[in-house]
Amino acid sequence: MTDRIVIAGASGFIGAFLVSAFHAEGAEVFTIGRRGSDATWGDPMAIGRVLDGADLLVNLAGKSVNCRYTPSNRAEIIRSRVETTRELSAAIMGCEHPPPLWINSSTATIYRHAEDQPMTESTGEIGTGFSVSVARAWEEALFADDLPSTRRIALRMAIVLGDGSALIPLIRLARFGLGGAQLDGRWFSTASRRAAGTFHVFRARHGRQRFSWVHIADVLAIIRFLRTHAELDGPINAAAPGVSDSRTLMAMLRRIVRMPVGLPAPRWMLEIGSAVIRTETELVLKSRWVVPERLLAAGYRFEFPELQTALRDVIERRKA
Numbered sequence: 001m002t003d004r005i006v007i008a009g010a011s012g013f014i015g016a017f018l019v020s021a022f023h024a025e026g027a028e029v030f031t032i033g034r035r036g037s038d039a040t041w042g043d044p045m046a047i048g049r050v051l052d053g054a055d056l057l058v059n060l061a062g063k064s065v066n067c068r069y070t071p072s073n074r075a076e077i078i079r080s081r082v083e084t085t086r087e088l089s090a091a092i093m094g095c096e097h098p099p100p101l102w103i104n105s106s107t108a109t110i111y112r113h114a115e116d117q118p119m120t121e122s123t124g125e126i127g128t129g130f131s132v133s134v135a136r137a138w139e140e141a142l143f144a145d146d147l148p149s150t151r152r153i154a155l156r157m158a159i160v161l162g163d164g165s166a167l168i169p170l171i172r173l174a175r176f177g178l179g180g181a182q183l184d185g186r187w188f189s190t191a192s193r194r195a196a197g198t199f200h201v202f203r204a205r206h207g208r209q210r211f212s213w214v215h216i217a218d219v220l221a222i223i224r225f226l227r228t229h230a231e232l233d234g235p236i237n238a239a240a241p242g243v244s245d246s247r248t249l250m251a252m253l254r255r256i257v258r259m260p261v262g263l264p265a266p267r268w269m270l271e272i273g274s275a276v277i278r279t280e281t282e283l284v285l286k287s288r289w290v291v292p293e294r295l296l297a298a299g300y301r302f303e304f305p306e307l308q309t310a311l312r313d314v315i316e317r318r319k320a
Helices: 013-024 044-051 071-093 130-143 167-175 191-196 216-227 246-257 267-276 293-298 307-319
Strands: 004-008 028-033 056-059 101-107 151-157 159-161 213-215 234-238
Touching: 004 013, 013 028, 013 216, 028 044, 044 071, 056 071, 056 216, 071 101, 071 130, 101 130, 101 216, 130 151, 151 216, 159 216, 159 307, 167 246, 167 307, 213 216, 213 307, 216 234, 216 293, 234 293, 246 307
Parallel strands: 004 028, 004 056, 056 101, 101 151, 151 234, 159 213
Antiparallel strands: none
16 A cells, blocks of 8 residues: 655755655655645645545644744744644644654754763753754644644754755865864853843854764654654654764865865854854854664664765765
């Protein structure tokens, strides 16, 4: 029997990758989104139709966090995650044949800035600030309703490496000789940024903030793995075991693109640059040290467990 798979929020590079991969496997794939989808947000009848009888729901919906955290952007970042998750939950409650598995995107940013120890599902410490509050609200919406026939997983994804990911600007910087470490440092704050939880506090020195990541091929493989392991539900860390740091990441990129020079980027430069391109320094300065404890314990074997191999694969595929 052909699998019926529903991807919500399929317009991003992860969603497009999953849709293509599941189509290639012969699955019947439906999408929920805005324009050009099989069902659109705000249309509960249409969402219910595509979900009823589905074998798998994967929800990736949410405004990109690669933006300035203005009040309007913060509101949309939260709304686009929480409200869509609630819509899906309400639609599942009305299904005659609800999907047996719902994998909802979450983020490894839910954990605190960590340089001292890895964050696992059992021992990880939830952080503070705007990004963490988004992740908590997202997961709370996922698990809020009673859905006895649907197993739910919050996939706490680290930075996903692939063609179209946040890695691509770093590759370009490395090729132009600007691929040094992103160096944290002291920077002035404002009362409004502190109140909103959007100010990054200086902690990591010398570009040693941890860099947790996962190859997009492993995201697909993890989803397949979770389908066959009914004992797994709740939060799951989707991060490769080969954690690195900013300095090592950039050094690897320079070697792969054969650029011997890599000028570092100190905090003041990052703050000015991020303001110009309308993003936030937290995305590169927060130390994310996340370990996939539950996946490893269940027997999952990563296709790309080490960073250098993953980087080479992404770069070679872009060349091809």
